[in-house]
Amino acid sequence: MMRVALFVPCYVDQFYPAVAIATLELLEQLGCQVVVPRNQTCCGQPMANSGFAREAAGCDQNFRQNFGEFDHIVCPSGSCVLHVREHNPLLTGQVWELCEFLTDVLQVRALPHRSGRPLRIGIHQSCHGQRGLRLSSMSERNEPYFSKMEALLKLVDGIDITTPARPDECCGFGGTFCVTQEALSVKMGKDRLAQHQANQVDYIVGGDMSCLMHLEGILRRQQSPIQVRHVAQLLVDHAL
Amino acid sequence: MSQRFVSHAQAASQFLTDEARTDWHDETLWFIRQKRDKSAHALPEWEALRELASGIKDHALSELSTYLTQFEQNALANGIQVHWAATAAEHNQIVLDIIRQQTGPAAPRVVKSKSMLTEECHLNEFLIKHGVEVVDTDLGERIVQLRQEAPSHIVLPAIHLKKADVSATFQQHLGTEAGNEDPQYLTEAARHHLREKFVSASVAITGVNFAIAETGGFVVCTNEGNADLGVHLADVHIACLGIEKVIPRQEHLGVFLRLLARSATGQPITTYSSHFVRPRAGQVMHIILVDNGRSTQLGRPEFRNSLKCIRCGACFNTCPVYRRSGGHSYHNAVAGPIGSILAPNLDMRKNADLPFASTLCGSCTNVCPVKINIHEQLWHWRQTLTAEGLAPPAKTVAMKGMAWVLGHPTVYRLSGRIGRWVMQHVPALVNNRLNPWYKGRDMPSPPTQSFGEWYDKNRSRV
Numbered sequence: 274m275m276r277v278a279l280f281v282p283c284y285v286d287q288f289y290p291a292v293a294i295a296t297l298e299l300l301e302q303l304g305c306q307v308v309v310p311r312n313q314t315c316c317g318q319p320m321a322n323s324g325f326a327r328e329a330a331g332c333d334q335n336f337r338q339n340f341g342e343f344d345h346i347v348c349p350s351g352s353c354v355l356h357v358r359e360h361n362p363l364l365t366g367q368v369w370e371l372c373e374f375l376t377d378v379l380q381v382r383a384l385p386h387r388s389g390r391p392l393r394i395g396i397h398q399s400c401h402g403q404r405g406l407r408l409s410s411m412s413e414r415n416e417p418y419f420s421k422m423e424a425l426l427k428l429v430d431g432i433d434i435t436t437p438a439r440p441d442e443c444c445g446f447g448g449t450f451c452v453t454q455e456a457l458s459v460k461m462g463k464d465r466l467a468q469h470q471a472n473q474v475d476y477i478v479g480g481d482m483s484c485l486m487h488l489e490g491i492l493r494r495q496q497s498p499i500q501v502r503h504v505a506q507l508l509v510d511h512a513l
Numbered sequence: 514m515s516q517r518f519v520s521h522a523q524a525a526s527q528f529l530t531d532e533a534r535t536d537w538h539d540e541t542l543w544f545i546r547q548k549r550d551k552s553a554h555a556l557p558e559w560e561a562l563r564e565l566a567s568g569i570k571d572h573a574l575s576e577l578s579t580y581l582t583q584f585e586q587n588a589l590a591n592g593i594q595v596h597w598a599a600t601a602a603e604h605n606q607i608v609l610d611i612i613r614q615q616t617g618p619a620a621p622r623v624v625k626s627k628s629m630l631t632e633e634c635h636l637n638e639f640l641i642k643h644g645v646e647v648v649d650t651d652l653g654e655r656i657v658q659l660r661q662e663a664p665s666h667i668v669l670p671a672i673h674l675k676k677a678d679v680s681a682t683f684q685q686h687l688g689t690e691a692g693n694e695d696p697q698y699l700t701e702a703a704r705h706h707l708r709e710k711f712v713s714a715s716v717a718i719t720g721v722n723f724a725i726a727e728t729g730g731f732v733v734c735t736n737e738g739n740a741d742l743g744v745h746l747a748d749v750h751i752a753c754l755g756i757e758k759v760i761p762r763q764e765h766l767g768v769f770l771r772l773l774a775r776s777a778t779g780q781p782i783t784t785y786s787s788h789f790v791r792p793r794a795g796q797v798m799h800i801i802l803v804d805n806g807r808s809t810q811l812g813r814p815e816f817r818n819s820l821k822c823i824r825c826g827a828c829f830n831t832c833p834v835y836r837r838s839g840g841h842s843y844h845n846a847v848a849g850p851i852g853s854i855l856a857p858n859l860d861m862r863k864n865a866d867l868p869f870a871s872t873l874c875g876s877c878t879n880v881c882p883v884k885i886n887i888h889e890q891l892w893h894w895r896q897t898l899t900a901e902g903l904a905p906p907a908k909t910v911a912m913k914g915m916a917w918v919l920g921h922p923t924v925y926r927l928s929g930r931i932g933r934w935v936m937q938h939v940p941a942l943v944n945n946r947l948n949p950w951y952k953g954r955d956m957p958s959p960p961t962q963s964f965g966e967w968y969d970k971n972r973s974r975v
Contacts, residue, residue, distance in 0.1 A: 331920020490954025
């Protein structure tokens with residue numbers, strides 16, 4: 274049995290516990306022994322991306338204290354993983370984004386059948402997951418198509434995957450950008466949503482709740498029926 | 514041009530007040546990005562070409578003084594007069610001195626093809642102040658010049674304007690029919706207007722896309738042939754060259770010419786790639802090699818490879834922020850993502866906002882034909898600027914406070930509980946106009962317990 278540490282992004286811990294629970298249960302269903310270090314907080318990305326990486330030393334140290342003993346650290350966020358990999362000098366083990374851990378390490382080739390009504394979804398790749406961690410190919414490059422998240426979602430029955438007109442345009446969240454450039458951020462989010470709305474999706478599914486929190490905020494303001502879901506929530510078998 | 518300073522965020526928010534026009538701007542530039550994709554993806558060797566171009570530029574920058582000296586020697590041997598300018602002011606003075614030497618006391622007329630370097634140096638304002646009539650001959654540049662605006666894009670200077678705007682500008686300045694927005698008609702009017710300028714100019718200024726050390730020659734790329742027309746009619750050709758534009762050998766040119774136009778507009782090559790090697794009989798040719806902060810940037814390890822830029826504008830067209838905020842929001846001659854990493858080198862205080870005009874999505878880095886890690890440099894500039902004390906004081910306080918909370922697990926858990934309690938029980942404290950998130954978005958619904966609290970109740974800690 275593979276022993277992994279679950280790294281839960283701070284905003285997921287506080288606002289989206291269901292996503293962390295789904296991630297935990299999914300990993301357990303796939304045969305992992307999952308440890309959740311109690312004193313984990315934040316990876317430090319909010320400070321670093323705002324130009325205050327030097328203020329993130331406390332977070333770097335805390336991450337080391339909580340995760341230092343593990344070979345595999347799994348996190349349901351591409352953005353946090355990218356930050357830790359690129360900017361935490363104290364990182365020792367391997368830190369994985371959930372989808373890449375499933376496709377590359379566990380090499381998941383099958384998932385339980387999903388019950389319930391068929392779902393029409395649009396995938397929202399986070400830029401940090403896509404371009405930063407290379408979780409999928411990108412439209413900028415001349416390269417063969419691939420998508421780790423899509424490959425996993427295709428293992429679940431009853432999911433109809435749609436592609437937005439601009440497949441990998443940023444949603445406009447951007448960390449503190451979402452408040453320092455509020456008007457631009459909201460406009461980018463509205464435009465991103467319009468591309469999914471044109472596909473008449475039920476869910477917008479992504480690997481980063483930060484993008485989805487931003488998109489959800491606009492959806493609720495628009496009183497749209499579309500829901501956002503973390504990919505873990507679709508991959509986990511709720512019947513178990 | 515000396516108005517009150519408007520930050521990128523303020524200008525963007527102003528730009529966005531006309532949403533239909535913002536959509537039009539966004540779609541126009543996205544269309545160009547798509548043309549670029551079609552063209553780039555048609556070449557199986559595209560990624561290899563980028564790698565090669567990046568390697569050539571890295572090498573050229575690592576041996577810059579050698580190649581510049583070689584270029585100078587070969588250019589002199591070809592009969593070109595070579596000048597060196599450390600600053601924009603020196604560059605402008607050299608241009609003026611050459612013009613005066615040529616035309617004497619007569620009112621000199623100068624035609625200029627597109628050159629972002631001369632925009633960076635504010636050459637036009639300088640020459641006009643000294644009584645020189647300088648006419649931009651690139652159609653887009655002429656349009657913005659007539660409107661007394663700066664170019665909003667390095668390749669498509671008037672991309673922020675619609676046909677109706679051009680029609681109104683031409684009516685005012687060239688006497689075209691009111692309300693006639695026919696592109697054919699307007700272009701014809703511009704053509705007649707510019708022909709007269711070409712014929713009467715005694716000095717032609719051009720930029721330089723590539724200077725070749727091995728030959729002492731240089732290449733100017735245009736789609737309109739306006740650089741050639743200007744140079745061939747004038748007695749004096751002044752070429753203004755940023756020192757980072759030198760490449761070692763003639764054979765390297767093919768790599769860049771294949772990448773440049775495909776990245777810029779999706780064309781296989783610019784309509785005119787004009788090679789200048791020596792002055793024709795009776796003509797005087799000058800080249801001015803301009804530093805203006807480039808050697809400072811070369812000395813900054815995190816930022817030096819920004820000097821690889823070939824000014825294709827692909828990062829503008831792909832940038833979701835640029836497309837929705839327009840070039841003028843960047844208050845710098847070079848806008849967009851590349852401008853945001855070049856501008857702080859010229860003036861950190863004035864341009865401290867630009868590296869923050871990005872979500873760090875990384876699209877720029879991946880369209881860049883010479884593989885400049887633009888979004889990583891934006892991140893590094895953020896660190897440099899705040900270290901220089903150029904962050905807004907409130908932000909500095911907020912970040913230090915946030916870092917303290919997140920660095921202490923007990924404080925973090927308590928703050929989370931308080932925050933969620935407030936959002937549940939006193940939502941008006943959060944859902945109000947002082948919260949920029951709330952202006953266009955609802956707040957997430959706070960759960961009764963965090964994941965950590967759920968875990969403590971439902972699972973045993975290891």
